Amino acid sequence: MNIPSQISTLIAGIFITLISLWYGQNHGLMPVAASSEAGDVDGLFNLMMTISTGLFILIQGALILIVIKFRRQKNDQTDGPSTHGNIPLEMLWTAIPTVIVFVLAVYSFEVYNAMGGLDPMASHDHHQQEIAHNHQMSPSGQEGNESLIAMAPGQGTVALGIGTPPGQEGQGEPLEVNVAGMQYAWIFTYPQTGVISGEMHVPVGQLVKLNIEANDVIHAFWLPEFRIKQDAIPGRTSQLGFTATRVGDYPIICAELCGSYHGGMKTRLIVETPEEYQAWVQENQFASADTMEKAVAVNPTTMSEGEFLAPYASEMGIDSQTLQHLDHSHHHPGIIQ
Numbered sequence: 001m002n003i004p005s006q007i008s009t010l011i012a013g014i015f016i017t018l019i020s021l022w023y024g025q026n027h028g029l030m031p032v033a034a035s036s037e038a039g040d041v042d043g044l045f046n047l048m049m050t051i052s053t054g055l056f057i058l059i060q061g062a063l064i065l066i067v068i069k070f071r072r073q074k075n076d077q078t079d080g081p082s083t084h085g086n087i088p089l090e091m092l093w094t095a096i097p098t099v100i101v102f103v104l105a106v107y108s109f110e111v112y113n114a115m116g117g118l119d120p121m122a123s124h125d126h127h128q129q130e131i132a133h134n135h136q137m138s139p140s141g142q143e144g145n146e147s148l149i150a151m152a153p154g155q156g157t158v159a160l161g162i163g164t165p166p167g168q169e170g171q172g173e174p175l176e177v178n179v180a181g182m183q184y185a186w187i188f189t190y191p192q193t194g195v196i197s198g199e200m201h202v203p204v205g206q207l208v209k210l211n212i213e214a215n216d217v218i219h220a221f222w223l224p225e226f227r228i229k230q231d232a233i234p235g236r237t238s239q240l241g242f243t244a245t246r247v248g249d250y251p252i253i254c255a256e257l258c259g260s261y262h263g264g265m266k267t268r269l270i271v272e273t274p275e276e277y278q279a280w281v282q283e284n285q286f287a288s289a290d291t292m293e294k295a296v297a298v299n300p301t302t303m304s305e306g307e308f309l310a311p312y313a314s315e316m317g318i319d320s321q322t323l324q325h326l327d328h329s330h331h332h333p334g335i336i337q
């Protein structure tokens with residue numbers, strides 16, 4: 001083994017470790033954490049950030065030192081020494097990344113499981129799911145990756161998404177929200193109360209279960225502050241379970257390029273106290289029939305791009321002339337009806 005082990009290397013190693021550990025916790029790259037799932041995801045991200053910081057300083061530092069230390073001396077026209085192969089060094093730089101990848105794989109699997117990713121239908125109907133599971137056990141009787149092939153009751157499709165975190169199934173009925181993604185809006189329907197809304201409201205501390213679908217193309221429902229994201233797929237329902245831990249107003253973003261105004265496909269999640277949420281439900285229960293009509297009336301597939309964008313024009317910093325131009329140059333976008 002010919003790996004340098006001087007005191008200076010040791011000191012540099014300690015220094016790099018300390019910087020990495022500090023930066024891994026203080027990178028400031030994440031928005032505020034507003035769900036009970038966010039802590040787990042941030043823990044994983046912080047570990048990856050710590051490792052990456054250490055590797056970055058090590059590799060870039062070594063590069064800079066080597067460039068300075070081994071630069072060509074004045075008037076030196078000779079060739080450098082011909083060096084190739086160093087078995088111990090090669091074993092070391094294979095072993096270290098292997099260990100890192102294994103640690104991250106196991107850790108991320110744990111986080112995914114803790115969030116309910118392995119059993120998306122857990123909160124839905126455990127009994128029926130077990131029946132479905134028993135039906136499709138492999139002939140060898142092996143249980144294998146049972147949760148990955150769990151059937152949705154009566155649906156015959158593989159369950160997708162993030163369910164209820166293990167151990168939280170018994171904590172009362174979750175608040176169900178049906179989420180529909182369409183070009184270029186999200187519509188939220190509350191089956192338990194009949195409310196229909198263009199922005200999502202949930203009470204703080206309540207387990208929420210989303211049933212996500214798409215009406216046209218693939219979208220992705222993303223809540224950055226909650227560290228959760230789930231594809232919305234036409235013809236298939238995917239699940240997303242979470243608990244909001246912080247009252248506030250958070251962006252909901254479409255994270256799948258879904259068409260020309262994908263970038264404008266945003267709305268809000270408003271996390272309220274249970275009292276505020278109840279007041280919102282009552283206010284909207286009576287209005288929902290009306291909202292439904294409006295939602296149909298603004299169906300963007302029947303509008304020109306200019307018409308659709310008009311309400312957002314000032315927000316997007318576009319003037320009416322640009323809109324008119326859009327209408328002219330591009331009447332009726334290429335949406336097959």
Ligand SMILES: [Cu+2]
Pocket residue numbers: 181182183184218219220254255256257258262265
């Ligand atoms: Cu979209």
